[in-house]
Amino acid sequence: MAEPLVPDAAARHTGCLLMKLGQVMFRxxxxxxxxxxxxxxxxxxxxxxxxxxxxxxxxxxxxxxxxxxxxxxxxxxxxxxxxxxxxxxxxxxxxxxxxxxxxxxxxxxESDRLLASLNEETLADLDSAMRDDLHRLLLALNAGDTLPRAYDATRDVQR
Structure with missing residues (x-):
């Protein structure tokens, strides 16, 4: 079994998990x-x-x-x-x-096809119900006000 991407002490923070898993998926x-x-x-x-x-x-x-x-x-x-x-x-x-x-x-x-196959490969540890739940939760964060507003506020400070 592979070493986890995030150590247990940091993995208790959802943000740390999202950040590291996001970095991996991005690459x-x-x-x-x-x-x-x-x-x-x-x-x-x-x-x-x-x-x-x-x-x-x-x-x-x-x-x-x-x-x-x-x-x-x-x-x-x-x-x-x-x-x-x-x-x-x-x-x-x-x-x-x-x-x-x-x-x-x-x-x-074609990009959609490639990224769909990547999802299939990288999310293989999750059953289809878990994948659907994860996607639904991430969509809720994406469509919500809190995360985009917080990100936009940091961008405004940097400008």
């Missing part, structure tokens, strides 16, 4: 997506665009909590791959609208 996700020339943030951008349509670079960055510099380089990368386009907003020429391309939709679909 594994990055490794899985690298064959497509993508990183996790590129996947998130493509999914947000596929779901909501063209958006301003600023709106997209704010929604995904990606800082402006990283957002610019991420969109540049997606444009070079032909997965997204950046055009001037006809309503406000100072803004750029980011849109997903057909190739971007294909890449998002």
């Amino acid at each position: 594994l996700s990055e490794d899985r997506l690298t064959g497509l020339g993508l990183r996790t943030r590129h996947y998130l951008i493509l999914q947000a665009l596929a779901e909501a349509g063209a958006r301003s670079q600023l709106e997209l960055g704010n929604q995904l909590r990606i800082d402006p510099t990283t957002m610019v380089s991420s969109i540049d990368h997606l444009e070079r791959l032909g997965l997204a386009t950046r055009t001037r907003d006809p309503q406000d020429r100072r803004r750029f609208l980011i849109a997903i391309t057909d190739e971007g939709r294909s890449a998002a679909t």
Whole structure:
């Protein structure tokens, strides 16, 4: 049996568990997506665009909590791959609208497939009911006000 990722003394804190397990899943996700020339943030951008349509670079960055510099380089990368386009907003020429391309939709679909297989592999220690419960709980944290508000407050202080 493998050594636990978090020592017992720290594992009693849910936040410590989430942080370390999140770091591990992030690294594994990055490794899985690298064959497509993508990183996790590129996947998130493509999914947000596929779901909501063209958006301003600023709106997209704010929604995904990606800082402006990283957002610019991420969109540049997606444009070079032909997965997204950046055009001037006809309503406000100072803004750029980011849109997903057909190739971007294909890449998002393939990324979904890769990440679903990663979930199957890495969550194999949980039965399907436990996986569903875990996902439901994480969705509740994601959709709640507390965690996003706390994170946004730390970002405001850093600016």
